[in-house]
Amino acid sequence: MALLSANSVSVFRDSRLVLDGVDMSVDRGEIVTIVGPNGSGKSTLLETLIGAIRPDRGKVVRAPKLRIGYVPQSLHIDPSMPMPVHRFLALPHPHDRLSRARALAQVGLSDAVEDQPMTGLSGGQFQRVLLARAILMEPDLLVLDEATRGLDQPGTAAFYEIVEDLRQVLNCGVLMVSHDLHVVMSASDRVICLNGHICCHGTPEIVASAPEYRALFGMGTRGTLALYRHTHDHAHDADHNCGHDHSHGDGDHHAG
């Protein structure tokens, strides 16, 4: 049985149809990515799947006792709230020091960050702590909503490498939404291209060559896929400066 599935889910917002009869599912052990242009309903779909929005038509079916580890696209912590990393990791359930350190290690952080305030972390560290919190939930399904927004390209690639590893280690399903087409496409088992309805879906190669996908994202996609493979070979930790420049520009020169 699928961990999570949407059956003909439609959602209206301000009497505008945002999601139109969406059918999809995620199984244990697979990475499914939702791509789509701005305003295509990606975030609405994710919010519906985690239960924040009730669908107007159709329904969302979750496996019994499904545990979701959710990584939001951004998390604003009001400066009026003191929130050190160790305290954040304990929301909503406390964990012992050892499990916290293990989760931090899994996302490539040392447990020295535990006592730092969340607001003092760098963008890359912050997203990794969010991921560590999700790991501590012992999730059946990891849900990532544009979790790498604001990270540079090597940082993004490193982040998704961690996610790929976690799928094995945690034996969970992964559902993510992303703008980082090039990285995401090849990290995924299945890609769902959304624009209010599902335009096309399948393996990354199938989706990338589908006319519907090309109509939405243009012809450069092949190029960005190639770019991804190129950068991926070089990918290194965002917080580790190896002293030479790996910038690959915006990728256009790889497109041909």
Add this chain to the structure above:
Amino acid sequence: MLDDFLIRAAIAGVGVAVAAGPLGCFIVWRRMAYFGDATAHAALLGVALSFAFSFSLFAGVLAVALVLSLAVTGLSARGYPVDTLLGVFAHGGLAVGLVVMALIPGLRVDLMGVLLGDILAVGKADLAVIWTGAALVLGLLAWRWAPLLTATLNADLAHASGIDPRREQLILTVALAVVVAVSLKVVGALLISAMLIIPAATVRPLARTPEWMAALAVAAGALSALLGLWLSMVADTPTGPSIVAVATGLFALTAGVRARRG
């Protein structure tokens, strides 16, 4: 011991601080300061209604505070801006309360007492109400602490963990209504939200975790109550405003230290 009005006043003041400290932290974290203000101001309508229909002051204020918060929550879901709604209810409640009081024949309410508190007139029954309310609020917050923190950080994070942020919001709303109802006699309708916000803001630079901030806010609130009481004795100043003045002084102190540290 409880026969001394000063002792009763001190116990009442500390009781309010115990409930207002932790709740005030949530008010500050969630930027609900104006919400607290509106609830407190509208409490005046509760005072008027409880006189008009001769039921207990506590019940009247509690009922009006609850209706107000539910109305604000309900209407804001229908697209009204929250700050507009709060502006309407805060001043509407205050004004309608005053009008209703004027309409009740033969009623002579100590208006200053309702607006600014009358802590020196707190009786043994009031003490029981204040501490019962404080225990209720503390219990509620302790029971829901982790879900409340999660929902305060991010609504989607809460949903994904199986927490309904609307329910947590409702719990805070109920706690706020209780705090307003029990604090009315101590600091008055105009100054209740000061006891919620100032202690929490005062201890923010000293706290490293949410739990510490809540505990320290209780301490700051209690210290303000006791020092304010003392100040009003020696300087013969109105007690409610004296307590809030001391709280403001403490805030200036920690804010100054923080600014100096850079």
